[in-house]
Amino acid sequence: MKKLVVKTENCIGCGACVGIDSEHFTFNDEGFSIPVSNENLDSDKLQTAIDSCPVGIISVLKDDCNCEENCECKENCEKNA
């Protein structure tokens, strides 16, 4: 199963992803983005949210990726390579 990941420790809390795609993102208690769903990961809204992140910290891991959340290997990520 594909997995949505956000490097929350690098989030600047701009709110773009949450504003664009509340199905997949919300704010944690500190006001930074966290992923909330691994469903519907091919949606246009999600791609727009990924493209809109000013610090490029949102990724969708491939089915065969063994990385843990918040990995550094963007080259293995389908939508944020």
Ligand code: SF4
């Ligand atoms: S778009 Fe990026 S920087 Fe802005 S809240 Fe979402 S993850 Fe954080």
